[in-house]
Amino acid sequence: EDQVTQSPEALRLQEGESSSLNCSYTVSGLRGLFWYRQDPGKGPEFLFTLYSAGEEKEKERLKATLTKKESFLHITAPKPEDSATYLCAVQHLTGGGNKLTFGTGTQLKVEL
Amino acid sequence: GAVVSQHPSWVICKSGTSVKIECRSLDFQATTMFWYRQFPKQSLMLMATSNEGSKATYEQGVEKDKFLINHASLTLSTLTVTSAHPEDSSFYICSARAAGSYQETQYFGPGTRLLVL
Numbered sequence: 726e727d728q729v730t731q732s733p734e735a736l737r738l739q740e741g742e743s744s745s746l747n748c749s750y751t752v753s754g755l756r757g758l759f760w761y762r763q764d765p766g767k768g769p770e771f772l773f774t775l776y777s778a779g780e781e782k783e784k785e786r787l788k789a790t791l792t793k794k795e796s797f798l799h800i801t802a803p804k805p806e807d808s809a810t811y812l813c814a815v816q817h818l819t820g821g822g823n824k825l826t827f828g829t830g831t832q833l834k835v836e837l
Numbered sequence: 838g839a840v841v842s843q844h845p846s847w848v849i850c851k852s853g854t855s856v857k858i859e860c861r862s863l864d865f866q867a868t869t870m871f872w873y874r875q876f877p878k879q880s881l882m883l884m885a886t887s888n889e890g891s892k893a894t895y896e897q898g899v900e901k902d903k904f905l906i907n908h909a910s911l912t913l914s915t916l917t918v919t920s921a922h923p924e925d926s927s928f929y930i931c932s933a934r935a936a937g938s939y940q941e942t943q944y945f946g947p948g949t950r951l952l953v954l
Contacts, residue, residue, distance in 0.1 A: 768932075769930070774941070774942055816941050827880040829880045
């Protein structure tokens with residue numbers, strides 16, 4: 726069965742304390758893996774797309790990496806404004822067309 | 838670039854009434870738009886895929902007669918919740934994929950909070 730699992734469910738960091746969020750997937754024929762940031766009461770904001778194992782993308786304090794079974798979102802020296810829920814989604818052949826399957830997200834809180 | 842808007846941002850209605858939510862791509866044309874529903878502390882659940890000029894494709898378990906979707910142009914899709922009931926209260930989010938783009942990225946709107954009394 727196609728699945729996307731994110732861990733941890735929640736993460737509390739001190740400002741400047743680097744960490745990683747995990748997204749593991751079991752899908753047939755990955756077409757792309759997407760990371761989004763969602764603030765409370767708002768729609769997801771696009772961060773990265775990764776298409777093949779070994780690929781890496783960076784944006785400010787965030788870096789996304791991809792292997793054949795999982796993706797990591799590394800947060801370097803986070804700030805309180807990085808607090809949000811981070812969602813991972815996969816697009817896969819058996820999903821049909823352009824559909825995305827989302828994980829349940831990691832709720833990140835960065836404290837001073 | 839890639840801005841998607843939704844209107845209204847929140848709506849309160851009485852049980853039995855219908856509510857229409859608009860989703861617009863502001864700076865790009867979208868051949869495909871998607872409608873999601875999100876319950877508190879849960880992830881996004883796809884309700885339907887909407888292609889411009891054709892009928893929407895609904896996910897299993899989503900009633901097409903209750904959630905009417907129209908995608909009349911490359912920049913506008915609407916979701917109408919017909920005869921709304923309290924259990925339809927949720928956060929509805931649309932997304933759009935750029936026309937003619939080799940990228941598969943979906944860009945999301947800000948969401949519409951629906952409360953049915």
